[in-house]
Amino acid sequence: MxxxxxxxxxxxxxxxxxxxxxxxxxxxxxxxxxxxxxxxxxxxxxxxxxxxxxxxxxxxxxxxxxxxxxxxxxxxxxxxxxxxxxxxxxxxxxxxxxxxxxxxxxxxxxxxxxxxxxxxxxxxxxxxxxxxxxxxxxxxxxxxxxxxxxxxxxxxxxxxxxxxxxxxxxxxxxxxxxxxxxxxxxxxxxxxxxxxxxxxxxxxxxxxxxxxxxxxxxxxxxxxxxxxxxxxxxxxxxxxxxxxxxxxxxxxxxxxxxxxVPDTYLLTVNKQLETNARIVESELNKVAGLDVITPQGAMYIMVKLNLETFADISSDADFYHKLKWEESVEVLPGECFAYPGTIRLVITPPQDKLRIATARIAAFCERHRK
Ligand SMILES: Cc1ncc(COP(=O)(O)O)c(C=O)c1O
Missing domain, CATH: 3.40.640.10 (Type I PLP-dependent aspartate aminotransferase-like (Major domain))
Known part of the structure; x- marks a missing residue:
């Protein structure tokens, strides 16, 4: 998947x-x-x-x-x-x-x-x-x-x-x-x-x-x-x-x-986004080499990469390519936003997919650790 x-x-x-x-x-x-x-x-x-x-x-x-x-x-x-x-x-x-x-x-x-x-x-x-x-x-x-x-x-x-x-x-x-x-x-x-x-x-x-x-x-x-x-x-x-x-x-x-459209609609959307954000944050913060910056809204999470932690990952773009190739998980490298050394995740996928993706990111980081 x-x-x-x-x-x-x-x-x-x-x-x-x-x-x-x-x-x-x-x-x-x-x-x-x-x-x-x-x-x-x-x-x-x-x-x-x-x-x-x-x-x-x-x-x-x-x-x-x-x-x-x-x-x-x-x-x-x-x-x-x-x-x-x-x-x-x-x-x-x-x-x-x-x-x-x-x-x-x-x-x-x-x-x-x-x-x-x-x-x-x-x-x-x-x-x-x-x-x-x-x-x-x-x-x-x-x-x-x-x-x-x-x-x-x-x-x-x-x-x-x-x-x-x-x-x-x-x-x-x-x-x-x-x-x-x-x-x-x-x-x-x-x-x-x-x-x-x-x-x-x-x-x-x-x-x-x-x-x-x-x-x-x-x-x-x-x-x-x-x-x-x-x-x-x-x-x-x-x-x-x-x-x-x-x-x-x-x-x-x-x-x-x-x-x-009732006001409760947006509250529900925001709650769903926040729950997803907290799942991604808590899962990725357990991974050595990743540092999640807590989001306050919108649909995104920025994660800092501590590149010294990894044996063979030279940049955010390298992280992106290897992750996609090895784990079929696509994030965006920070260089897309003129901010190298980070990756951006979107928090809208369903929770089961977010958990699968974060587990694969964790496995990927573990495999590439020094
Ligand atoms: C900050 C920001 N501005 C504008 C847009 C473009 O919005 P639209 O899809 O309505 O063109 C986006 C879409 O992702 C966005 O993130």
Whole structure:
């Protein structure tokens, strides 16, 4: 049996979306009302529902502040494209989701990686972040909760990042695709709710919380209380015309999904993720040479490799290849996230598969020990 630790929660069938989500799409399709082209920025009822759900007294939103995108990936692409010109630079997290680098690179935008500190629950090294800023810095991007770290920033830390943006007058892109997916004792805070000055493009979508990554529904929230993003808003509207928005019936399902899926659904998903995380953590922490960094949310666990422990494993990529070949277990090497010396595991497989996979990783490490 091959156990693949990739970031799609639907692979094993144990994480299923709520039946109301499916009903909402079924109703939209059966109505025959959504077979035409949607407006390129998105259907107004979907945008209204999203604005209502994410509006906060400190960060009010209307439908005009929402731009639909083809998944959160589409939102990432539009946000980077609209804020950064060729030759400018963008600050990205290390370790971080590799798409940011790919999108920026494809637009000839220079990427500068700021360090996340494993020993501080993966908080950003603010001094390092600041040292990377110059007059060509077009945006700072954060991802909270994080892929690959499984971390969740405190309000205090988010405010420190916002202070930096404020001081240097740099807009923020806040990738919140794992919004509200946090474990016991953790509180998720959307970055835009903590500032009245820093302009923020908040990115999210249905993929993770509603467990439908294949539906490709994402969005951008334009948080701009002082009208400094006027051109950016026009730019996003213009960019949206390139592909004419995501699938219309799926957009049409959003109001029902937000109104009728009970809050208990996400609590159950989070509990299941947390239970899985604790199983992986306790099993792998027993293995010499591995050091699990306790996750606080999202769907991932980062594990540090103590390479001196092993006789014949030279890097995280070597660990990845040998593990896959010898044990049929696929993890991702940290080098995929610009963070060598680690591996990333996904905590969505069913518990029996997680136990098989962690046992095989333990056997693998034992076999390769010095
Ligand atoms: C941090 C982060 N941002 C964005 C995305 C892309 O989301 P989507 O599947 O909606 O395109 C992912 C997907 O794994 C992700 O982990």
């Amino acid at each position: 091959f156990v693949e630790f990739i970031g799609d929660p639907t692979v094993f069938g144990n994480f299923k979306t709520h039946p109301v989500v499916v009903e909402a799409v079924e109703e939209a399709i059966r109505s025959y009302a959504f077979n035409g082209y949607p407006p390129s920025v998105g259907k107004s009822r979907a945008r209204e529902a999203i604005a209502k759900k994410y509006s906060h007294p400190q960060a009010p939103l209307t439908a005009d502040d929402v731009v639909m995108a083809s998944g959160c990936s589409g939102a990432v692409e539009m946000a980077i494209s609209v804020l950064c010109n060729e030759g400018q630079n963008i600050l990205l997290p290390r370790p971080g989701f590799c798409l940011y680098n790919t999108v920026a690179g494809s637009r000839n935008v220079e990427t500068r990686l700021y360090n996340l500190l494993a020993e501080k629950n993966w908080e950003a090294d603010i001094d390092h972040m600041e040292s990377l800023i110059d007059q060509n810095t077009a945006a700072i991007l954060i991802n909270n909760p994080s892929n690959p770290c499984g971390s969740n920033f405190t309000k205090t830390h988010l405010k420190a990042i916002l202070d930096l943006c404020e001081r240097h007058k740099i807009p923020l892109i806040s990738d919140e695709i794992y919004a509200d997916m946090v474990f016991s004792g953790q509180v998720f805070t959307s970055t835009a709710t903590l500032t009245s000055t820093v302009p923020i493009l908040t990115l999210s979508g249905l993929a993770k919380q509603w467990l439908v990554p294949g539906w490709r529904i994402g969005w951008i929230l334009i948080n701009d209380r002082n009208n400094v993003f006027e051109n950016v808003r026009h730019g996003l509207f213009a960019l949206s015309t390139l592909i004419n928005g995501p699938c219309a019936p799926l957009q049409a399902a959003i109001p029902k999904i937000f109104a009728e």
